[in-house]
Amino acid sequence: MLALEDFALAGRVGPVSGEFRAGRLTLLIGPNGSGKSSLLAGAAGLAEGEGRVRLAGRDLDAFDLFELSRHRAMLTQQVPLPQGLRGYELLALAAEPVGGVSEALCRAIAALAPELGLEPLYDRPLAALSGGEQQRLLIAKTVLQLDPKVNPDGALLLLDEPLAGLDWRHQLATLGLLRRCADRGLAVVASIHDINLACQFGDDIWCLHRGRLAARGGPEVVTPELIAEVFGVRVRLLEQDGARLLLPDTEAGC
Numbered sequence: 061m062l063a064l065e066d067f068a069l070a071g072r073v074g075p076v077s078g079e080f081r082a083g084r085l086t087l088l089i090g091p092n093g094s095g096k097s098s099l100l101a102g103a104a105g106l107a108e109g110e111g112r113v114r115l116a117g118r119d120l121d122a123f124d125l126f127e128l129s130r131h132r133a134m135l136t137q138q139v140p141l142p143q144g145l146r147g148y149e150l151l152a153l154a155a156e157p158v159g160g161v162s163e164a165l166c167r168a169i170a171a172l173a174p175e176l177g178l179e180p181l182y183d184r185p186l187a188a189l190s191g192g193e194q195q196r197l198l199i200a201k202t203v204l205q206l207d208p209k210v211n212p213d214g215a216l217l218l219l220d221e222p223l224a225g226l227d228w229r230h231q232l233a234t235l236g237l238l239r240r241c242a243d244r245g246l247a248v249v250a251s252i253h254d255i256n257l258a259c260q261f262g263d264d265i266w267c268l269h270r271g272r273l274a275a276r277g278g279p280e281v282v283t284p285e286l287i288a289e290v291f292g293v294r295v296r297l298l299e300q301d302g303a304r305l306l307l308p309d310t311e312a313g314c
């Protein structure tokens with residue numbers, strides 16, 4: 061779906077080659093400054109670098125901004141929000157690329173609301189919401205932009221640290237939502253700092269280290285050796301009933 065060929069942003073990331081595939085949930089892990097946001101920005105067409113980036117076989121440069129926003133949605137970190145806006149008004153902005161608020165969008169919002177606990181936020185100004193409450197609205201707005209009831213052209217969903225600021229329940233709800241977006245055919249890519257959740261939910265894990273791919277593959281590529289090399293943290297691998305848990309080895313010192 062989204063193919064990177066020797067993509068690089070000088071001093072930030074790359075060269076990286078690979079594909080974010082339709083129907084897959086790809087989770088990017090890596091230490092602070094390893095290039096996750098830069099890679100996502102390049103994949104979204106928000107940062108122009110070297111190499112080629114193609115969406116459904118077409119160079120990203122060939123899309124105009126309006127067309128691009130019908131095909132891909134991106135949640136960026138620390139977006140400055142118009143603080144006077146109310147929760148529902150923020151959600152309604154998801155309809156901008158598809159020609160305004162419609163009955164279909166209202167139905168899509170109503171369908172998503174229980175999962176992310178959105179209803180109590182509808183009438184409240186953003187300035188009066190907690191960080192996690194704002195984040196839930198932003199995740200919903202990003203997902204709604206590609207909701208098939210609203211936009212038939214959606215292909216690629218990119219989220220930079222969607223779990224930042226969320227409590228455990230809403231982290232799991234968000235990952236479940238991303239899973240379903242992938243299951244209905246989108247290529248879904250998100251950066252995430254919780255390595256165990258990445259391994260539990262990701263179809264594909266891309267582990268970045270100093271701008272390069274240190275490992276890529278299924279959750280089994282995330283080993284104690286990789287974590288020690290990339291994060292400089294010692295962990296133990298616990299496996300039970302097919303589940304894998306990486307536990308920091310505090311006795312060995314981090």
Ligand SMILES: Nc1ncnc2c1ncn2[C@@H]1O[C@H](COP(=O)(O)OP(=O)(O)OP(=O)(O)O)[C@@H](O)[C@H]1O
Nearest residue numbers: 071072073090091092093094095096097098099251
């Ligand atoms: N706009 C920018 N201009 C120049 N360098 C940048 C810019 N944004 C980030 N960098 C640098 O690029 C590198 C990769 O940063 P990036 O934000 O992609 O990392 P990250 O893996 O997303 O980190 P984090 O986990 O802290 O969010 C870092 O060294 C950072 O200092």
